Amino acid sequence: MLCTEVLDALEPIAAGELTPDDRIAAHLASCPHCAAALEDARRLEQILQARPMPRAPAQFTSRTMARVRRARWRTEQFLDLGFNVTLGLVLLAILGSVWLVLHRSGLVAVSNDAVALLGTGLVTLARRVAPTVPLYAGATALLVTALGIWWWAERELT
Numbered sequence: 757m758l759c760t761e762v763l764d765a766l767e768p769i770a771a772g773e774l775t776p777d778d779r780i781a782a783h784l785a786s787c788p789h790c791a792a793a794l795e796d797a798r799r800l801e802q803i804l805q806a807r808p809m810p811r812a813p814a815q816f817t818s819r820t821m822a823r824v825r826r827a828r829w830r831t832e833q834f835l836d837l838g839f840n841v842t843l844g845l846v847l848l849a850i851l852g853s854v855w856l857v858l859h860r861s862g863l864v865a866v867s868n869d870a871v872a873l874l875g876t877g878l879v880t881l882a883r884r885v886a887p888t889v890p891l892y893a894g895a896t897a898l899l900v901t902a903l904g905i906w907w908w909a910e911r912e913l914t
């Protein structure tokens with residue numbers, strides 16, 4: 757058995773947390789270096805045991821908990837702000853996309869002339885809207901992203 761293995765076990769042995777097994781006991785009996793180290797560790801343990809245990813200052817727990825609560829509140833404020841800014845940007849992007857879709861597809865003009873919709877206007881509308889499908893898909897993706905961020909932020913806070 758190596759001295760390093762025994763030296764690793766000395767601290768718990770000196771503290772009474774570990775009973776030396778046969779191999780360690782045999783090594784300690786034959787190795788004066790490790791036996792002296794064990795004596796040192798036992799002496800140190802006794803000195804530490806004899807020292808008075810310092811008491812925590814009054815209101816230590818309540819003060820610590822208050823600080824923890826304050827820190828957590830700040831984190832939540834930060835998360836809230838980030839979430840609101842992100843949501844605002846996403847909403848802006850969605851509104852921009854919708855405006856673009858309406859503008860490009862001519863829906864604005866169509867709504868002004870709603871009667872035309874009832875006839876062949878519907879067919880024309882479908883033809884006009886078809887090329888803007890990718891824009892709708894983009895807007896939907898943005899909405900899904902916003903909902904995803906919302907879900908994530910709510911989960912972080914709870």
Ligand SMILES: [Zn+2]
Nearest residue numbers: 759787789790
């Ligand atoms: Zn040794």
